[in-house]
Amino acid sequence: MASVSSQPQFRYTQPPSKVLHLRNLPWECTEEELIELGKPFGKVVNTKCNVGANRNQAFIEFADLNQAIAMISYYASSSEPAQVRGKTVYLQYSNRQEIVNNKTAADVAGNVLLVTIEGPDARLVSIDVLHLVFSAFGFVHKITTFEKTAGFQALVQFSDAETATSAKNALDGRSIPRYLLSDQVGPCTLRITYSGHTDLSVKFQSHRSRDYTNPYLPVAPSAIDGSGQFTVGLDGKKLEPESNVLLASIENMQYAVTLDVLHMVFSAFGPVQKIAMFDKNGGLQALIQYPDVQTAVVAKEALEGHCIYDGGFCKLHISYSRHTDLSIKVNNDRSRDYTIPNVPMVAPQPSVLGQQPVPMMTSAHQYTGGQYAPPEQVTMPQPPQGWSSAPPTAPQSMPMGSHPFMPPPGSMPPQHGPGMMHLPSQGGMQQTSAAAPYHPDQRQ
Secondary structure, eight states: OOGTTTTTBBBBOSSOOEEEESSOOOTTOOOOHHHHHHHHOOOOOEEEEETTTTOOOEEEEEESSHHHHHHHHHHHHOOOOEEEEEOOEEEEEEEEESOOOOOOOGGGOOOOEEEEEEEEEEOOOOOHHHHHHHHTTOEEEEEEEEEETTEEEEEEEEEEEEHHHHHHHTTTOOOOGGGGGGGTOOOOEEEEEESSSSSSOOOOOSSSEEETTTSSOOOOGGGGGGTBBBBBTTSSSSSOOOEEEEEEEEESSSSSOHHHHHHHHHHHSOOOEEEEEEETTTTEEEEESSSSHHHHHHHHHHHHOOETTTEEEEEEEEEEEOOOOOOOOOOOSSSSTTTTTTTOEHHHHHHHOEEEEEOOOOOOOOSSOOOOOOHHHGOOOOOOSBBBOOOOOOOEEETTTOOOOOOTTTTTOOOTTTTTBBOOTTTTOOOOOOOOOOGGGGOO
């Protein structure tokens, strides 16, 4: 053995053992890689990966001591060192005779469960849905929800480990019942392990944490509105205070969305007083002001999630704004005050985005009041071709920022433009003329 003592790859500080200690492994070395390294010398019966401060050490255990000795002896006399992913691995006998994989908290039964909700809409699962699911197995004391790298998770506390185990065995790997989820939430699967916690600390009742044993626990300030009302709904989400001003975010903008396009879309539900467009977080957003909250509610319920253009283009996401009266200092292609008639337009600036296709807009409808049902009854009529027809083969183009101006009523017959959303139309409703495409000679 004297001939191998000079090899820097080995340290003979331990007597032979069927467990070998490996150092200098590549980051996140897998069990399969360790088994492959030891396979030529015998049967690897156990491994322990990614140990040490740098997670670059591991242990492999052979079925027989002679197999471990064979591996050490081979690499001690070989000119080719042991390697994993091209990186030299240093070998030595371990001071242990077997690998004992210590149980983690996830393996020890306890009264608190760690629940991971899997699915594209997992974060939309409310705390009250989780309470309904787990209450079927016993009294739930507390629930907290949070987001980690593993995804959307929750801690659910029961009275004892037996109840928690019963819930875990019944629900692990199962999907949340469809009838408990809203239509907007896709299938969600539960992955459940035990938590190392025994008593969760819940300081506030909120849409993220609940203590069902203490009804006198204060409500989180973030869940209280200005009037002191509790604004967490039955679905566990923070209630959104209604407003006469809507905040519209537009995603997947394959076509330019002008101020007049927005006016046409939103005026189908009532008179639009003001619109302000702006760019935020790399996308286009707009504030749309109605004269009253009820009209805004109808528009929000009808338009949320719908696309202005066919093919999923220019999808609307709408929420209520904290504003109640927009301050429009100048009328231009990004802001407009429709309560002040005949205000001269400020010439728009050319866009750096170049030519953008803008299909002709449809006509806007005059709101006459009493024509729409309450929000829960509002539906958007769908023509035979759906919300919109196919985008034009050769749509009209103009610089993004040079938008069509609304011509005087009667200047051209009302018509539906190609590719646009078809808005509600009822008998007796007056229709304003369609907006004509912009041409340079129209500027004042």
